[in-house]
Amino acid sequence: MGGRVWFIGAGPGxxxxxxxxxxxxxxxxxxxxxxxxxxxGDVLEYASSRAEIVESTTIPLEGVRHLYERAVDEDLKVARxxxxxxxxxxxxxxxxxxxxxxxxxxxxVPGVSSLGAAxxxxxRELTVPEISQSVILTRRASRTPMPEGEEISxxxxxxxxxAIFLSxxxxxxxxxELMEGGYAPETPCAVVYRASWPDEEVIExxxxxxxxxxxxxxxxxxxxxxxxxxxxxxxxxxHLYSPEFSHMxxxxxxxxxxxxxxx
Ligand SMILES: C[S@@+](CC[C@H](N)C(=O)[O-])C[C@H]1O[C@@H](n2cnc3c(N)ncnc32)[C@H](O)[C@@H]1O
Numbered sequence: 001m002g003g004r005v006w007f008i009g010a011g012p013g014x015x016x017x018x019x020x021x022x023x024x025x026x027x028x029x030x031x032x033x034x035x036x037x038x039x040x041g042d043v044l045e046y047a048s049s050r051a052e053i054v055e056s057t058t059i060p061l062e063g064v065r066h067l068y069e070r071a072v073d074e075d076l077k078v079a080r081x082x083x084x085x086x087x088x089x090x091x092x093x094x095x096x097x098x099x100x101x102x103x104x105x106x107x108x109v110p111g112v113s114s115l116g117a118a119x120x121x122x123x124r125e126l127t128v129p130e131i132s133q134s135v136i137l138t139r140r141a142s143r144t145p146m147p148e149g150e151e152i153s154x155x156x157x158x159x160x161x162x163a164i165f166l167s168x169x170x171x172x173x174x175x176x177e178l179m180e181g182g183y184a185p186e187t188p189c190a191v192v193y194r195a196s197w198p199d200e201e202v203i204e205x206x207x208x209x210x211x212x213x214x215x216x217x218x219x220x221x222x223x224x225x226x227x228x229x230x231x232x233x234x235x236x237x238x239h240l241y242s243p244e245f246s247h248m249x250x251x252x253x254x255x256x257x258x259x260x261x262x263x
Contacts, residue, residue, distance in 0.1 A: 003071035009111015132230030156181020161228035
């Protein structure tokens with residue numbers, strides 16, 4: 001008796017953004033559980049021909065429980081494939097608790113989040129020196145309420161880059177909350193729909209136009225919304241590659257060769 005489940009991040013969509021480790025473990029699994037609505041079907045090409053494939057969209061946690069109990073009894077390897085990275089809105093904790101309860105070993109295999117795929121789609125770094133060195137990952141309340149103090153408007157007060165998941169369905173309320181929190185109407189925004197999928201679409205606009213543009217495009221789900229002054233910034237330079245900046249692997253040039261101030 002034993003078995004093990006791997007919670008594998010399948011990446012944002014494109015099947016070649018699955019990690020090498022994830023692909024190997026899917027190939028070794030006796031049972032592969034995946035969600036058709038969130039994960040590209042081609043990840044199943046890594047599965048062995050003898051593997052049992054289970055589509056999870058329609059099965060609640062109780063159905064999964066049955067599969068995990070079988071894994072314990074029959075010593076099965078289970079690959080549970082999640083979209084993006086399992087650590088973000090992945091509903092992994094309830095499964096881990098279930099595994100602990102029934103004595104099934106488990107392990108998380110990280111994946112490429114839609115956060116990285118969305119930043120790649122707009123061709124931007126999300127942390128821009130001297131403009132924004134922090135990224136807040138959050139969402140609007142829906143059927144899942146937000147804990148107190150985690151409202152969009154309170155995070156907006158920081159004025160840094162925000163990445164907003166699961167929130168395209170009510171863009172007008174989102175825009176209002178972001179502005180109430182203090183972002184200026186001209187703050188740059190990007191909305192990336194289905195990043196890395198063949199039908200990926202990108203909107204780049206000012207915050208004042210966000211709701212109209214999202215409505216016009218008809219995005220209600222599978223869209224990541226990025227907002228913050230860093231998205232429009234240019235002309236800044238990181239210390240890491242600056243000639244005046246020493247670090248573990250490189251000494252700074254003497255002052256006369258570089259610019260005046262090394263900070
Ligand atoms: C349940 S969460 C899962 C997030 C996932 N664990 C991740 O790391 O990207 C689903 C939300 O993630 C975002 N998302 C997931 N895949 C996406 C993609 N390919 N393009 C844009 N946003 C995506 C959307 O905000 C969507 O509403």
